[in-house]
Amino acid sequence: MYKGRRKIPEINSSSTADIAFLLLIFFIITTSMDPEHGLFRRLPPFLNENPQSLDLKMKERNVLNIYINSEDRLMCGEYYIGMNQLRQRAKEFIANPGNKKDLPEKHAKDIPFFGNVMVTDNHVISLQNDRETNYQAYIDVQNELVAAYSELRNELAQEKWQKNYSELEEDQQKAIREYYPMRISEAEPKKYGGN
Amino acid sequence: MIRRFNRTDYHKVPTLNTASLPDIIFILLFFFMIVTNMHEIKLKIDFKVPYATELKRLEKKSLITHIYVGKPTEELQKKMGTESRIQLNDRFVDISEIQDYITQERANLTEEERSLMIISLDIDRDTQMGIVTDIKQALRKAGALNIYYSAESLE
Numbered sequence: 258m259y260k261g262r263r264k265i266p267e268i269n270s271s272s273t274a275d276i277a278f279l280l281l282i283f284f285i286i287t288t289s290m291d292p293e294h295g296l297f298r299r300l301p302p303f304l305n306e307n308p309q310s311l312d313l314k315m316k317e318r319n320v321l322n323i324y325i326n327s328e329d330r331l332m333c334g335e336y337y338i339g340m341n342q343l344r345q346r347a348k349e350f351i352a353n354p355g356n357k358k359d360l361p362e363k364h365a366k367d368i369p370f371f372g373n374v375m376v377t378d379n380h381v382i383s384l385q386n387d388r389e390t391n392y393q394a395y396i397d398v399q400n401e402l403v404a405a406y407s408e409l410r411n412e413l414a415q416e417k418w419q420k421n422y423s424e425l426e427e428d429q430q431k432a433i434r435e436y437y438p439m440r441i442s443e444a445e446p447k448k449y450g451g452n
Numbered sequence: 453m454i455r456r457f458n459r460t461d462y463h464k465v466p467t468l469n470t471a472s473l474p475d476i477i478f479i480l481l482f483f484f485m486i487v488t489n490m491h492e493i494k495l496k497i498d499f500k501v502p503y504a505t506e507l508k509r510l511e512k513k514s515l516i517t518h519i520y521v522g523k524p525t526e527e528l529q530k531k532m533g534t535e536s537r538i539q540l541n542d543r544f545v546d547i548s549e550i551q552d553y554i555t556q557e558r559a560n561l562t563e564e565e566r567s568l569m570i571i572s573l574d575i576d577r578d579t580q581m582g583i584v585t586d587i588k589q590a591l592r593k594a595g596a597l598n599i600y601y602s603a604e605s606l607e
Contacts (some may be wrong), residue, residue: 274470284481288488294507295572295600303592312550325581388582392575395584396502396601403506443588 296399300303301442319361321350321382326397327389339395347405351437353377370417380437383442403442409437461487497522497539499576504603515568516600517557519582520577536579538587547586554594574602 269348322373323343324332332336351446359379367373382402386395410422410433418425499522512560520539524532537544540553557568571591575584588589 270474271470273474274477277474277481281484282480283482284488288484291507293510293572293600293602294605295510295602296506298509298599299603300588300597300599302595302597303589306457332568386581386585387583388580390581391577392579392581392584393502393577395581396577396603399601400504400603401504407506436559 261426284321291382294450296396296403298399298441298443306375314447316362316379318359319377319381321347321380323382323384325384325386325394327387329394330390333451340401343401343404347382347402348409350382351377351380351405352409353380360423366435368432368435369427374436376436378438381440381442399441403439406437410434413437489528493540493542495520496525496528496542497537497576498525498542499574501574501576501602501604503606504601505606507603507605510526510570510572510600510602511570512570515561515565516570516572517554518572518574519587520574520578521587527530536576536583538583546592547583551594554591554596558594558596568598569596570598570600571596571601572600574589 270293320334322334326332331340331343335342338346340362350360353363356363356375361373361377362377365373366376366378368376384398406423413433413436414420414422414425414429418429422430425433490556497520499520521536521537523529524536524537524544536549538547539545540550545553554571558569561569573584573587588599591597
């Protein structure tokens with residue numbers, strides 16, 4: 258009888274909202290929302306032997322040399338070019354659509370989805386810069402090169418699946434990456450004249 | 453007309469039930485805790501990352517080590533000059549210290565995580581490449597090969 262009449266006292270929870278609000282405001286102030294973005298790159302492993310000897314093993318037609326001098330001017334092969342021409346040059350070099358003699362040689366390769374195709378999987382884009390090059394100029398070049406690759410990959414994906422590269426399945430992306438492997442070499446630093 | 457105005461006097465506004473308010477706020481709180489990231493270290497340098505368009509989002513935050521490069525902040529410039537400096541965690545370091553530091557960091561990771569370790573290079577856009585090249589050489593020697601050039605999207 259007595260037991261039944263006893264009520265459990267209620268806890269007043271009207272202030273939990275305030276407490277939660279305080280925590281919320283604390284977190285909004287101390288943290289930052291801006292997601293971090295960047296250009297992903299894999300460095301070559303460090304080798305003790307003279308790196309120049311490695312470069313020599315590559316055939317000349319397979320290498321695209323890009324220099325950025327201390328005044329942020331761009332040299333592609335033997336010519337000065339503008340930043341806006343770089344993407345086109347790089348695309349032509351990577352894909353070698355006309356199978357030209359002075360552009361990278363093509364190999365037959367078995368790639369899933371594509372079968373036996375001719376790819377330029379030995380090409381290398383070699384990027385060299387001066388110690389006084391501006392970092393922004395360097396990133397601009399990196400960005401253009403990545404853009405050249407992603408344009409080629411997108412074109413291939415559109416042709417094959419009528420979709421963009423980023424919308425493809427994982428194994429389809431892998432096949433495309435095999436078709437156009439990204440090969441940008443960040444060569445050993447050298448000192449180039451600024452004039 | 454008069455009757456209509458008078459009616460409001462005995463018409464009480466119903467109280468709003470706020471019992472679920474804490475739950476809503478808590479959900480917001482958890483959302484912010486998950487989505488945002490804390491700035492644990494105090495930056496002693498000013499840097500504005502370069503612009504780029506082909507960006508990828510940085511993932512797996514626990515495996516990332518940041519290296520900051522830029523000019524010291526204005527208060528510190530009197531002491532240190534305006535030369536570009538490298539900041540690792542809480543202090544300025546010399547190029548020669550980077551390799552040891554990164555090797556140490558790698559040793560703290562498990563075997564599988566070691567190859568996934570990412571170095572994020574947060575470098576001011578007006579830095580000269582010399583210092584960047586030196587850092588890259590140090591990273592190669594330390595065996596940390598995955599790097600991110602931190603950049604801002606250009607819109």
